[in-house]
Amino acid sequence: MRYRLLSALIISAVAVVEAAPAAAATYDYIVVGSGPGGGPLAADLARAGYSTLLIEAGGDEGDNPTYSEIAYFNEAANDEATRWDFWVKHYDDPEEDRKFAHTTWDTGDGTFYVGLDPPEGAKYLGIQYPRAAVLGGCAMHNAAVCSLPAEDDWNIIVNKTGDTSWSASNMRQYLKKIERNQYLPPGDPNRGYDGWLATSVGPTDWARNNSNPATTILKKLAALTGQDETRAADLLGSDILTEIPNLDETSSFYNLAQHADNTGKRNSPNNYVRATLADPAKYPLTLKLHTLVTRVLFDESTVGVEGVEPRAIGVEIMEGQSLYKADPKHRGQTSPKSQILAAREVIVSGGAFNSPQILKLSGIGPKDELAKFNIPLVKHLPGVGENLGDNYEGSLLAMGQTPVQSGLITAVFRTPNAPDARRNIFTWCGAFSFEGFWPGFPTWHGAEQYTCALVHMQPKSQAGSVTLRSADPQDVPDINFRFFQNQGDQDLEELVEGANILREAMNAVPEPVAPFIERHPCEGDRRAEGDCGVEVQKEYFKSQAYSHHATSTCAIGGKDEEMAVLDSKFRVHGVRGLRVVDASAFPVVPGAFPSCPTMMISVKAAEDIIAERKKEEAEAKKL
Template identity: 25%
Template sequence: MRYSRCHLLGTLLPLVPFSTAAPAESVRFPRHATVVDHRAVANNYTFIIAGGGIAGLTLADRLTEDPNVTVLVIEAGPLDQGQDGILVPGAYAPYLYFWPNLITVPQAGLNNRTPGAITAQVVGGGSTINAMVFLRGDADDYDAWGSLGNPGWSWQGLLPYFIKSENFTAPDASFAATANISWDDSIRGHSGPVMNSYPNYFYPGSANWWNAALEIGLPAVKDPQAGSKEGVFWMPTDLDATTMTRDHARRNHYDRVKDSRPNYHLLTSNIVCQVLFMGKVAIGVSYVPTSGGGSSCTSSVYASKEVILAAGGFGTPKILQLSGVGPRKLLNKLGIPVVADLPGVGQNLQDQPTLTIPYNCELTAPPHVVTANVVPNYGTLLTNSTYNAEQRALYDSFHEGAYTIVSSLSTNIGALSLQQATSSYKDIIAAAKAANPAYSLPADVDPTVLKGYKAQRAALLNQFASPNVGVGTVHWGTSDSALIYHLKPLSRGTVNINSTDPLASPLIDFRTATDPVDLQVYTAIFRKNRELFAAPSMQLLGPTEAAPFGAHLTTDAEIAAVMRDQINPTNAHQCCTAAMLPLELGGVVSSDQKVYGVQGLRVADISHWPFQLSGAPMATMYASAERLADLIKKQYCLAGAC
């Protein structure tokens, strides 16, 4: 009898020999796709997917198109209950399904603060709790991924999968003309599963912001999905245009097909403890209820073809490390037998840090100070119960009005290349080139990981010099604050287990702003935001930058000092912790997302990205999962792929 060690309690789990595991085809499956509990999980599936977010559910949908394939998705969270906070944009309440008790270690670049780290714990993953921004990266992002030793990755290679994944509904033509919404229909998908469109309302003050952006030289972008979005545009969102509700991955890749897929099982509220190996071959997983409840990870299930990890930027490296795939030094420290020594697992952590800038909108007209902001605005929903009730009734009855906009946001956003952000962009690039890249990484970094980071950094600095790649975004919610985002940080963090308990949170260290160039870029974006608020169209509203910022902060050093106390290191876009890079560059997976050093194991989620996009992750995750599904189908001749 072969055994695999379950690291939770140190108990031994008997493994079914790979050659005699019960074939999936011998299991009697129900007529429809089924949400199962652990008692109804079959012994063997063709594929097991750890994680039911965008990547996991997209793959499960596409792979089960072949009726001879069986798939089990194991998701740590529950099914959402269709709450308004999830489905209704204007009632947005993402905290309903946050993963509990995720706290960073003290952040050295942020005055040793310990902010919370956000990730989803729900079927649908981030698509269920994010701010609904459905935005591709810039073309150079995907081309640069390919240039780092990943053949097959490029903008042109991924574009067909963007189109395949999407079902775009154009807004009403007259509204689009009034609102400055434009798009290129040739690069939008119209028959895919993922609904996306635009709100059918805008706050009047957003016109001031839009015009101010034009006044400071930002161009209006025809279509931000076309591969270059530097300028101002309406944010595409994952809206079902018929109901004006969120179209998350559970809806578009599980609910859509469940009545016709008896070969699709979904196990909710369970965490994958580890991948089970026979030698170097992944043959299944062990799992445990997320609630714990005194259970050890003695439940196991087997895969006849592959185990696919889709547990997110924190969860996937944790599972790999618990399974003996990761840095040997870490595994030895915790007594975990090494299956594959991969120093890059849990390294290269990135997010897109955010900064909120408070504003007062007042004009002094002696002897009075009056609010000059245009009403209604987002704040009116919070302060005027009559307006709020009217807008909710309008939404409920006709799917129109302010509740079609994600709560706290507006409809317009500006994406900035470094050239657009500052005339000093060459000085910033020169400073970055002069710095020792090792200083952007932990002190004990493996030489291969450092080598891979140097390759990334060179690609990123080329993007910094390009007018066609965004490094940051600016946004105003029309009320009392602006948001700016840093899309391309040079700092790199880590996610490492500190226990063999699969229910324990890993140690999360974003290491935000440990590379001084990141604060130079952030300061440039901050100053561009100031310029926008000083433009004539915004000055009509009387905006005054408020504490802890304000006009008294004049030097870059003064601004950066306040930023260190205010930057949120996460926009819940954590990525890149099982990077798709060559092994000699600290990579964890190959260009077809297979984990190095083992067989039958892939990474499907955002962990496999080499570095961040100039955009939000969601649209790319749908497209990349479509791409991976085709690769897997081709390898195994599924659904007529051969």
């Protein structure tokens, strides 16, 4: 398969940007990155009255229908206007990586080749992991699924740090603070109705039509997951963001919630930042777009002094478009470096790939790695860039004899072989195709296509890493997820069991759709012929699993925990004036989709910072 490499709008390969160095400026807070972690945090700090600079490497596409309309999310993730291509590894073994069916190559003639038989001379790139360089971050190109982690995913931080504000019961308040619910009757005391983040759901009435073939699939899946199949249509309308006892052990259907309004308009940090910028007299927020942060600056008098913690005082930047080499429009652009100062703090919110890169370029990270690139050591923190984790994802894709007229079936359930009582599979089924990420995804297999996509939760292995390739801030780090490295057989067996349950439900579909012809994991009649058992499917998922919820590379942990990077208030251990607030802070992957949980911790971080500042101001008045 060949795909266009660059937009036709790119006419020439030019460009060293000759811009004058930016004038020095000082703000109370500098926030680096405008995604689910940084965007809401910057807006909240400005709304509390603190001068705040929000820096974003991309532009603003908030008025572009490709981004503002949820229906176009596949186009948004493919759009070169905002896309950053990280070519990642799943394994240390290159041969294992090259089994991935959507391995991508640069043909050298302006196109990508995707597949396992590249043309002669093609340059190997790897496995695409697109991120969004745009105001609002990846919340501007995702499918906007809004779900919450298991309680244990919050409580692990309590256990590590002793900070009870991270308890699952307390973290619910942050959903309420940000939410503008558009699908429940008003008055639920546990939900928000006047926040900045709209939440909505889709229709489920189709499930009451017993002649609909997909209703048969729904009922069969209900029976297979311990639900009352006679109430399947009612259960499909359940609120996925609900709070009930033993929720994490309860297999159920849900109506998929999205951070979008009830007209299909995407809601994200973009909306909140823009609303804050709209009242500059009241809210002192400044936004710098197309600005690449190259490193955090430190007060040199505090670096390397025994008994003194280094203090962050600002950032170094480069200004211009497409400066980062992950940008497919990058053509060697560079720009002079300038500095911006922070009177209070620098907060890094670049995401699970870029936050550890920025810390390392700034001298914070494993000392041996920094020494390799002659980066002066500010603070030895071996956990920076380690502990990279993600959900494992895969799908069952089959072709019916006729199109399946179906709404979306969403379920969260426990496979019988799960190691504990918690649910471990999040699935959504419908007449679509989703098989991972590559340039030009997804493949349209025809109107008869039907997919059950599945996300494996609570992955046992978080052995991945983000390491520097060089000291060049425009360079892209080396990213290796090391899939299934720890307890891999257990995770693979859970994926296979989940697939078997979904397959049995799908194959209950009646004529004229029946019989489904499976494309994967069990192609054609392999299963009927006894040639697609557990081991065969394990090998399929081992080579073809994908992911797009990277977390945990600057993980919160106790001060005596060797690989911890942050304390429970997001402060970098052993450094003053520096925090990291984004999905990299989670010690473990937070549930099935990290977007809404990351927005929640962004609000928590703002609350923590403002409380600290108020306390300092009160103490200063006493003196």
